[in-house]
Amino acid sequence: MNTYERYASFIREYIYNSGWQMLRGVQNAAADVLFNTDENLLLTASTASGKTEAAFFPILTLIDENPSSSVGVLYIAPLKALINDQFSRLNFICEEANIKVTRWHGDVTQTGKRKLLKKPSGILQITPESLESLMINKHMEISSLFHDLRFIVIDEIHSLLRADRGLQTFCLIERLCKMAGCDPRRVGLSATIGNPKLAGDFLSSGSKRKTLIPKFDRGKETWRLSMEHFFNTEPQAACYEDTARELNTGYAPKGANPGLAYIFEHTKGKKCLVFTNSREECEIVCQQLRQYCEANREPDRFLIHHGNLSASYRESAEEEMKDDDSLISICATATLELGIDIGRLERAFQIDAPFTVSGFLQRLGRTGRRGTPSEMWFVMREDHPEPRAMMPEMIPWYLIQGIALVQLYIEEKFVEPPRLDRLPYSLLYHQTMSTLASMGEMTPAELASRVLTLSAFRRISHDDFRFLLLHLLKTDHINRTENGGLIVGISGERVVNNYKFYAVFQENIEYSVRTESQELGTIVRPPERGGKVAIAGRVWIVEEVDHKRRAIYVSLVKGNIPAYFGDVPGDIHTHVLEKMKDVLSSSDTYMYLMSHGRGRLEQARDCFKKAELSNKPLIHLGGNMWALFPWLGSYAFLALERFLKVHCAKELGLKGLNPSRPYFIQFTMNVGEKEFYKTVSEKAADEIDPMSLVYDKEVPVFEKYDEFVPEELVRKGFAYGVLDIDGMRERVLGWENL
Structure with missing residues (x-):
């Protein structure tokens, strides 16, 4: 043809x-x-x-x-x-x-x-x-x-x-x-x-x-990649003369963040995108880059683009970027990750590692649209570890994650597959209410035939749907008419008639973090009771979560955990963590890694080798303190965390479980390494009831409309649809002969 x-x-x-x-x-x-x-x-x-x-x-x-x-x-x-x-x-x-x-x-x-x-x-x-x-x-x-x-x-x-x-x-x-x-x-x-x-x-x-799915010649992909690492204060991991000169030319204010100073210098005279992983960070980065312009008496050359900005503000930024003569750069989140043509972009920067290979490829693909190669510069940042920091804090996790994401695509063309095995009860509530609001009165059988036949709900039983409907009748989200039909109830109308009902993704809802009468600040997506948060420069254990008042009550504890602002990274694939282990184990060099990055990777590999982590997942930190590196993705890691607490804590004398998801878990225990492997592999060999990994009285609200779903279904959806128990068991059973 x-x-x-x-x-x-x-x-x-x-x-x-x-x-x-x-x-x-x-x-x-x-x-x-x-x-x-x-x-x-x-x-x-x-x-x-x-x-x-x-x-x-x-x-x-x-x-x-x-x-x-x-x-x-x-x-x-x-x-x-x-x-x-x-x-x-x-x-x-x-x-x-x-x-x-x-x-x-x-x-x-x-x-x-x-x-x-x-x-x-x-x-x-x-x-x-x-x-x-x-x-x-x-x-x-x-x-x-x-x-x-x-x-x-x-x-x-x-x-x-x-x-x-x-x-x-x-x-x-x-x-x-x-x-x-x-x-x-x-x-x-x-x-x-x-x-x-x-x-x-x-x-x-x-x-x-x-x-x-047709096959065709896709041509050759050509990339220009650069990945550099910066400590937030001097000295850097490697100070080769060329990089030292670049960073000390007087263009940044006193006390400037070296990573942002590097971005400021390398966006000069170019049209670039600067990607961050959250809206809050996007605001901070843009403010600081504009301050650098002011300190250098230069015109402001930075715009901002994220989902919380007004439509007119976003569109004016897009229009300005479409001008090929413009030398403006935009600080952006995922709102500019997808296929919007904003003209001839010369370079994309990524601050810290994205969470997925897919996200990396999309952001890289914003550049190279007019016959030039796609170009991305990664800027990985971290604070210097404390003088007496434990081994797990010595690894630059974002740097290793960034290398792993790039190598997975280069070597294997790996991109995260669809997640099709969940039990979407939150969406079931949403589509049930939407169908009733749209079509008016329906019998329970008619409603079931309209909703349960949708392919998204193929794993949900008629019994579970009936249980949901009875709960919604009790809570006045739906009402029964004199004819026995179902309609939207008064409580349901308050939800359905709000414009926010049309979206099923969770908006960033901030929770106030309080200790006694003092407010420490706000975070998004709080951990469950007993979990830990980092805020105000300290670590706190969660005593209570009040979802209705959007408040978290905490008390001070010792320790060190990463602080996450914006969305908690919740979807890092196991294959990414496995590749991170490979990066640390190998002696491979990466052409795109710059001087500080090479120096920091060398330090991390030396630390990894001394800990003998390539052969075993568990290391002794001294006394009865241990650290476990399972190399599992977010949902398998979460399953392992709960498996250790629920099924293994008593036999191991395991206490103070402190996870840094999804990289490592620190804890104390009363047994040695061999006994740990033997116990956990034996426990994993037994049949694990997924519901046993949901804590007593816990209602793990995970999706937007879970709060309107019966607690039993929320718990079931989390246990069977969120936790990756199979992935966790496979890993733990592999420790049997260690």
Whole structure:
């Protein structure tokens, strides 16, 4: 098939006017599936490879040849900014063919929405949250809007593979198709899919079609990587003359953070992105970089972009970055991680290690869009260890994690797979309430047939759903009518009628940390009772968590744990930790590692070797103090922590369990190394009841709507759907012969 000739005339004209010499492999591959089959399509190709055009050129051709009598294409994207960016591009292509493109999200005026409702056609671009709102508030219009829907395009699908938001998206797709009586094909787009087969199965969830994943020549990926390490105060791990000169040229104020001073210098005269791992840190970094401008009597050249900023503020930053002559840099979080085209970016900086390979690749992919290689500079920071610090604090965890993430992709093309084995009771509550709010009174059987048949809930039993409904009746979230039907209750209306209901992801809710009558500050996502927090320069043990008042009551203890601000890293994959161990065990050199980074890695490897950690996971810290390095991802690590407390503490005399997730656990015990391995491996060989790893009276609120779910189901969802007990057992059983 000659793909170019098969395209509609307005597409061919666009290609000609754009000066394309030839079509890329991704465009030919997508056209083959969309023109010659009736199946779903998963398109995986690097950032800026032309995936969007590859999908939309055949789709627009088919819509042009046989116009839809309703909205013909539903485009779902995870970010408003991505929709705004794609709107401009699609609108330009579609104008000549008179195919209408409509944006629908919270920052768009009502005018375009009203026009679409009056005369549904063309392409509708929407976020999952706005689609949820549409399903509830425009229920009567769903059929007229979508009865002839031909395609659903899901952009950046990898961002939806590991959390409730992705399951919500597919629940909405299935509900919409059932309500409108349509059977559209699905097209998933992503640059970072590690296991295409699993992602393809996810894309097909609840669909009668299978997913085709075409293979094609992706060309050669070329990167420019740099990774440097800085202690927050001098001296540095290695002070080679060239780096020393770079850092002492007088451009930063007295007492400046060396890592930020390094970023300040290397963004000069360039257009860059500076990524941080939280909104709070993003604000601090931007403030300090602007202070450096002021100290040097330079114009301010730093902007900021994150989810808590107003739409106008974010959009003005995006517009300024699109100017190729602009030499502005943006401090950003994940809001600029996805496929927004913000012009010719020369360099991306990453402060400390991201948590996933996927996140690293997405951030790297923001650069290199105009024929130049992608370029990222990592800046890893840490405080100098205290003079009498224990061995675990001597390892630069972010530096090792950063190297592991890069090497996993270079060596294995590893990217985190979808998480499909959870029990999403929080989402079950949400979709139950959404369905009732949308459709009105239903019998329990009708409601079950609408909700439990959604593919996201395939692991949830009818008994569990009945238990949830009885609880919601008791708490007035739903009411029973005289006819025996179910409707939204008064308490439920307060939840459903709030605009925040449309989102299933957890907003950053801050908890006040208090000791006696004094407030120490605020943190996000508190640990359970008995856990520890770092705040105000000290370590505190949690005595009580009051979720209703958003307060944590603590008392002072000795120790040292990492302080996390913003979201606690909760999804680091076990394979990343295993690779971190390999990095510390090996003598490999990494071309992208700069002088301080090489010096710090050498120090860490020497420490690791002296502790003999390559051969065993447990080291003696003196007296009855021990440290365990299990090399497990976040959820297997959490399972191990609880397994040791619940099943092994008595036999081992184990006390004072102090985890630094997911890197190591410190504790005291009354037995030696051999007895530890023997006991824990024997206990792991027995059948472990997942519910035994949930503490007495603990209600581990993990997802946004868990607070409205019966405590028994929250506990069950945590035990069976969050804790990775199989991964933990496999690791512990491997210690049997140590």
